[in-house]
Amino acid sequence: MSGMACSELKIIGFLCNWCSYGGADTAGVARFRQPTDLRIIRLPCTGRMDPLFVLKALLGGADGVLVSGCHPFDCHYSSGNFMARRRLEVLARFLPVLGIDPRRFVYTWVSAAEGAKWQAVVTAFTETIHELGPAPRVLDPDDAPLRFKEGREIWPT
Amino acid sequence: MADVAALRRTVLEILPRVDLVIGWQRGPDALRAAPLLMRNAADVDRLIWDRTCVHNLATFLPREKGKKVAIIVKGCDSRSVIQLVQEGLVDREDLTVIGLPCDGVVSQAKLRRAADMDRLESAEIGADHVEITAAGKTLRMALDAVMPDKCLSCAYPNALLFDRFVGDPMEPPQQRQDPYARLDAFEALPLEERFDFWKREMSRCIRCYACRNACPLCVCRDYCLAESRQPHYQSQESDVREKWFFQLIHATHLAGRCTECGECERACPMGIPVLLFKKKLGRIMTELFQYEAGLDVSATAPLLTFQAEEENIVEKQWL
Known part of the structure; x- marks a missing residue:
C-alpha cells in the first residue's frame, strides 16, 4: 500500500449521505485499513454535486477529488445520481483542457453495505494520486495575500 | 448580404x-x-x-x-x-x-493584428476583400483573412x-476551417503546457466581467455567483486562481447551453481565448449526448435530463 508509505497528499471526498458515507462508515466499523489522505465532505445526495465544487477543490490545492454516491437505481431521491453522472462525466472530460490530469478526479458508486469496496476504492485512488504526485499549484504560496503569509509565519506547518 | x-x-x-x-x-x-x-x-x-x-x-x-x-x-x-x-x-x-x-462578418481582433486600427482613416469592404487605410498605410486583405473563426466554419x-x-x-x-481547429491544436500541447498557458492567460484577466455581460445566455446579472456572498464561491481577491475560477463558473454554467457564438472572447479587452473552454464543453456535449445547443426550441438541455442507461458513459470499474 504505497499510499501509506510516503507523506500525505490532499484528497477531497464528496460522499452521499445515504450510501457512500454509510459505506465508509461500514469500512471503518469493520476496521479495514485505509490510507488517511482522504478528507470527507458529506452531501445529502450526489445530485447536490456542483461540478464547481470539484474545480474549486482542484484549483484550491487539492491533489485529487473523489465523488461517491449510491449505485444507479438506488438513489434515495430516485434520480440524483443519474443527474450527477452526466454532470460529472462532462467534468471529467473537461479537465484535460485546463491542463489538469483527468486521473485526479474520479466519481463512483459505493453502497452502505460495501465496506470492502470502499476500502478498495480509497486505496486504489490514493495510490493513483501518489503515483501522480502533488498537483501543480495555480497559486504559489508566495503569491498569497500578505495576511495569509503572516498566518504561515505565526502557525508554520 | x-x-x-x-x-x-x-x-x-x-x-x-x-x-x-x-x-x-x-x-x-x-x-x-x-x-x-x-x-x-x-x-x-x-x-x-x-x-x-x-x-x-x-x-x-x-x-x-x-x-x-x-x-x-x-x-x-x-x-x-x-x-x-x-x-x-x-x-x-x-x-x-x-x-x-x-x-x-469581420473580426476586430484579426483587423487589429494586421493594422493600427486606432488610427483608422478609411475602410472599404468589397465582395471578397477589405481595404483599410490606417496610420497613413493602405492595406488590402482577403475577406477570409479578417473573418472570425466562427464565420470560417459557419454551418447556419x-x-x-x-x-x-x-x-x-x-x-x-x-x-x-474546422470548427474545432484551434481546440485541437491546443489539446495537442502537453498537459503541463496547457496548465501554464491558463495560468499565464488568466493572470492577465482584469476581472471586468465583459465576457459575462456580452454573453446572451449569462442571465443571472445581479445575482451572479461570482459576486454572491451567500454562497461565497469567490473572494474579491484579484489573484489568478479567482480569475480562472470565474471563467470556470462561466463555462460550466453554459455547459449544454452555449451556442459558441464567441461573444465572450470578442468582448474580452485582454484578448484571452476564453471561448476554448466553451468549445471543449460543446464538443463533449456532441460526443456524449449528440446534442448541439440552440437548434430546437422544444429540446431539453442534456444536463437537465438523464437516461437510466447512458449510451456513451462508461463508468470506472474497480478491482
Missing part, C-alpha cells in the same frame, strides 16, 4: 406593434458597429446591416423581458434566441424575430428562428 433598405422597411412595418426593435448602428469608426435600440421611426434611419454587424443582439433580450421586443438576428445569433426561448428566459409571444442571411448562415426573413436564404458557405 441583404439589402438594408428592405430591412428598414420591415422594421418600420413592425415598429408600431412592439416597444422596441434591436438592431445595429454605425459605431465609432467605419469598421465598427454598435447595438441600436429603435423606439421610433427616426431611429430606423440609423439602422445598418453589413459585415461590421458582429454583435449578438440576443444579449439584450433577457433584460427586456416583459416588453414586446423585435430583434434582428444573423444565423448564429438566432441560435442564442432559440436557446433563450427553450429555457423560458424570454417569451416567444413577446418576441418578433427578423431573420437575416449572413455569410460572415440563415436565421433558424424567425417571424420575418429579409433577403433570400443562402446555402451554407464552404467550411474553410
Whole structure:
C-alpha cells in the first residue's frame, strides 16, 4: 500500500449521505485499513454535486477529488445520481483542457453495505494520486495575500 | 448580404406593434458597429446591416423581458434566441424575430493584428476583400483573412428562428476551417503546457466581467455567483486562481447551453481565448449526448435530463 508509505497528499471526498458515507462508515466499523489522505465532505445526495465544487477543490490545492454516491437505481431521491453522472462525466472530460490530469478526479458508486469496496476504492485512488504526485499549484504560496503569509509565519506547518 | 433598405422597411412595418426593435448602428469608426435600440421611426434611419454587424443582439433580450421586443438576428445569433426561448428566459409571444442571411462578418481582433486600427482613416469592404487605410498605410486583405473563426466554419448562415426573413436564404458557405481547429491544436500541447498557458492567460484577466455581460445566455446579472456572498464561491481577491475560477463558473454554467457564438472572447479587452473552454464543453456535449445547443426550441438541455442507461458513459470499474 504505497499510499501509506510516503507523506500525505490532499484528497477531497464528496460522499452521499445515504450510501457512500454509510459505506465508509461500514469500512471503518469493520476496521479495514485505509490510507488517511482522504478528507470527507458529506452531501445529502450526489445530485447536490456542483461540478464547481470539484474545480474549486482542484484549483484550491487539492491533489485529487473523489465523488461517491449510491449505485444507479438506488438513489434515495430516485434520480440524483443519474443527474450527477452526466454532470460529472462532462467534468471529467473537461479537465484535460485546463491542463489538469483527468486521473485526479474520479466519481463512483459505493453502497452502505460495501465496506470492502470502499476500502478498495480509497486505496486504489490514493495510490493513483501518489503515483501522480502533488498537483501543480495555480497559486504559489508566495503569491498569497500578505495576511495569509503572516498566518504561515505565526502557525508554520 | 441583404439589402438594408428592405430591412428598414420591415422594421418600420413592425415598429408600431412592439416597444422596441434591436438592431445595429454605425459605431465609432467605419469598421465598427454598435447595438441600436429603435423606439421610433427616426431611429430606423440609423439602422445598418453589413459585415461590421458582429454583435449578438440576443444579449439584450433577457433584460427586456416583459416588453414586446423585435430583434434582428444573423444565423448564429438566432441560435442564442432559440436557446433563450427553450429555457423560458424570454417569451416567444413577446418576441418578433427578423431573420437575416449572413455569410460572415469581420473580426476586430484579426483587423487589429494586421493594422493600427486606432488610427483608422478609411475602410472599404468589397465582395471578397477589405481595404483599410490606417496610420497613413493602405492595406488590402482577403475577406477570409479578417473573418472570425466562427464565420470560417459557419454551418447556419440563415436565421433558424424567425417571424420575418429579409433577403433570400443562402446555402451554407464552404467550411474553410474546422470548427474545432484551434481546440485541437491546443489539446495537442502537453498537459503541463496547457496548465501554464491558463495560468499565464488568466493572470492577465482584469476581472471586468465583459465576457459575462456580452454573453446572451449569462442571465443571472445581479445575482451572479461570482459576486454572491451567500454562497461565497469567490473572494474579491484579484489573484489568478479567482480569475480562472470565474471563467470556470462561466463555462460550466453554459455547459449544454452555449451556442459558441464567441461573444465572450470578442468582448474580452485582454484578448484571452476564453471561448476554448466553451468549445471543449460543446464538443463533449456532441460526443456524449449528440446534442448541439440552440437548434430546437422544444429540446431539453442534456444536463437537465438523464437516461437510466447512458449510451456513451462508461463508468470506472474497480478491482
